[in-house]
Amino acid sequence: MSGKPAPAGNPVVSQVLISILCCGYWAGCTAIELEPISYREAVAEYRSSGGNENYRCVLLPADEHYQAMTKTSPIAVEIDQVLYIKIAGSLHTLQQSDIDNSGTRYAADNISATLTIISQFNFTEYSESDDRHVDLSLQAGGKERLYKTFGTACGI
Numbered sequence: 001m002s003g004k005p006a007p008a009g010n011p012v013v014s015q016v017l018i019s020i021l022c023c024g025y026w027a028g029c030t031a032i033e034l035e036p037i038s039y040r041e042a043v044a045e046y047r048s049s050g051g052n053e054n055y056r057c058v059l060l061p062a063d064e065h066y067q068a069m070t071k072t073s074p075i076a077v078e079i080d081q082v083l084y085i086k087i088a089g090s091l092h093t094l095q096q097s098d099i100d101n102s103g104t105r106y107a108a109d110n111i112s113a114t115l116t117i118i119s120q121f122n123f124t125e126y127s128e129s130d131d132r133h134v135d136l137s138l139q140a141g142g143k144e145r146l147y148k149t150f151g152t153a154c155g156i
Helices: 011-029 039-048
Strands: 056-061 076-079 082-087 090-100 103-108 111-121 129-140 143-155
Touching: 039 056, 039 076, 039 082, 039 090, 056 129, 076 143, 082 111, 090 111
Parallel strands: none
Antiparallel strands: 056 076, 056 143, 076 082, 082 090, 090 103, 103 111, 111 129, 129 143
16 A cells, blocks of 8 residues: 555546436436326316216325325325326326225336225215325335325215
8 A cells, every 4th residue: 555545536427427326226216206296187187088087086195193294285186996196297097906995906007006095084964075094005116105195075
């Protein structure tokens, strides 16, 4: 060892390599980060495909106690047998693939989601809609993410 520091190399090349690695890393990490989607956007897409909604549920991000976070937009909208989500600026239309006592499953474009109702409350007079606490499990690109959500006025 000569006591001299090792040459640092070309700093521009180092910065480019770091940027590329970080971009790849973040793209992988955020591959299933849900973005806000409005009910209006989801229903417009549903109607453009010929649908006429009967059932709907708007899912807001919630804290660990399923309390809707203040000043947030929905992260998923369920209309009849379709779930609308937005990832990386793209709207995804997931079709219902299965429904049973443990949850409702949706899938399309190598993305799948399961909605599990944790509790229901605030029923309307004739029980045609309610508010609910819902776990939204999302799988995409070999990754899985669980969102706690608050479903508002879910029903007809």
